[in-house]
Amino acid sequence: MISTRKYVLTIVLLLVLAAGTFAGGMKLGAKGFVYSGHDFRIINQNNAPKDVDYNLLWQVLSTLKDKDIDKPLNDQQLLYGAAKGLVAAVGDPYTTFFDPKELSDFQSQLSGNFDGIGAQVGLKNGVIAIISPLQGSPAQKAGLLSGDLILKINDQDTTNMSLDDAVSKIRGPKGTQVKLNILRAGKDKPFDVSITRDTIVVQSVKFSTKTANGKQIEDIEVSTFGDDTDALFRQAVNDALNKKVSGIVLDLRDDGGGYLQDAVDLASYWVQPGDLVVSEQHSDGTKIDYKAQGGNSLNRIPTIVMINGGTASAAEILSGALHDYGFAKLLGEKSFGKGSVQELINLPQGTALKVTVAKWLTPKGVNLNHNGLDPDIAVTRSNDQIINNQDPQLDKALEQLGQ
Numbered sequence: 001m002i003s004t005r006k007y008v009l010t011i012v013l014l015l016v017l018a019a020g021t022f023a024g025g026m027k028l029g030a031k032g033f034v035y036s037g038h039d040f041r042i043i044n045q046n047n048a049p050k051d052v053d054y055n056l057l058w059q060v061l062s063t064l065k066d067k068d069i070d071k072p073l074n075d076q077q078l079l080y081g082a083a084k085g086l087v088a089a090v091g092d093p094y095t096t097f098f099d100p101k102e103l104s105d106f107q108s109q110l111s112g113n114f115d116g117i118g119a120q121v122g123l124k125n126g127v128i129a130i131i132s133p134l135q136g137s138p139a140q141k142a143g144l145l146s147g148d149l150i151l152k153i154n155d156q157d158t159t160n161m162s163l164d165d166a167v168s169k170i171r172g173p174k175g176t177q178v179k180l181n182i183l184r185a186g187k188d189k190p191f192d193v194s195i196t197r198d199t200i201v202v203q204s205v206k207f208s209t210k211t212a213n214g215k216q217i218e219d220i221e222v223s224t225f226g227d228d229t230d231a232l233f234r235q236a237v238n239d240a241l242n243k244k245v246s247g248i249v250l251d252l253r254d255d256g257g258g259y260l261q262d263a264v265d266l267a268s269y270w271v272q273p274g275d276l277v278v279s280e281q282h283s284d285g286t287k288i289d290y291k292a293q294g295g296n297s298l299n300r301i302p303t304i305v306m307i308n309g310g311t312a313s314a315a316e317i318l319s320g321a322l323h324d325y326g327f328a329k330l331l332g333e334k335s336f337g338k339g340s341v342q343e344l345i346n347l348p349q350g351t352a353l354k355v356t357v358a359k360w361l362t363p364k365g366v367n368l369n370h371n372g373l374d375p376d377i378a379v380t381r382s383n384d385q386i387i388n389n390q391d392p393q394l395d396k397a398l399e400q401l402g403q
Helices: 055-067 075-088 100-111 163-170 229-242 260-267 314-324 383-387 392-401
Strands: 007-010 032-036 039-043 096-098 113-116 119-124 127-133 149-153 177-183 191-196 198-201 205-212 215-222 247-251 257-259 276-282 287-291 303-307 328-332 340-347 351-361
Touching: 055 075, 075 096, 075 351, 096 100, 100 351, 119 163, 149 163, 163 177, 205 229, 205 392, 215 229, 215 392, 229 260, 247 392, 257 260, 257 314, 260 276, 260 287, 260 314, 276 314, 303 314, 303 392, 314 328, 328 392
Parallel strands: 215 247, 247 303, 303 328
Antiparallel strands: 007 257, 007 340, 032 039, 096 351, 113 198, 119 127, 127 149, 149 177, 177 191, 205 215, 276 287, 276 351, 340 351
């Protein structure tokens, strides 16, 4: 177990879904800046850079409060805005400041219950994009597809819009609508999609037994790595073992990630106890190795892992580990390529910072950030096939395991 920190490996700000055990943090006021009315004090600045004068921040705040035509200003919102601006200046779309409402929404989506459209979004080549709509979600029912680019949200252009801003504009309570202007590969012109938000209940693992050439194959779909994943995956494993299946299809398509520990725990069903699952490489050169633990009860069952452009982060860790050790072949399309690690750190006033702290490497030392995983067996699935519930990737996986 990760006893002191719980890492969240997400491709996106999953808060779109909500409206994607934490330790650490700091105490503002005990170290840093204290603001009271128009009186500003800077304390304990000994460790601050000598060539940076943080008085500028307080001068801006003071001037706003004196001169802005819309005063009185909301001090709390100014504080949150300053924190968000500070984080945005880092230039990392996965480093995020959460105000109390955003933090609550983020934690709710990892628990599996939230209001929203039911889609994961991220930045692809600097453009806000649909990474994956959840099965049965309003987003899927409205026809959104993985890879769709969001050009406008409620008629507001998303050019230069931060991922945080996009998330806050897309999310909303059950029964309300959001209009997205979508550019889709293969379409000549953008088009509008109106989506009615709803309450989303996500079960992160689903499983069923299929037959291929007279052989029983366990089909296990993992949609995210959340609070219920470990227990549900254990049920799937028990079902597979009790039925003595001849093969396993592990479906990680459109799985945008989640908790690091879940990826390690799931890999442990194949990987020998004590063997490396993933290495966490920090900027100072330190490295933390996460190793398999538990009984590798599936290591003798032929396995195919299905991946696509929505397979990211924690899902890529699991895919990469099983592939590096030769426990599984990868089938489908190149994965997203998100190899950075975020830590969620609790801060005062019910806020938190999700900050990129490291990159991860597969057991063979491959850094998949931006590059992704290439499938051993390349099988595409067109948008028309998705709409018509045709799945040539699953068909090919079953054919391979049924031989």
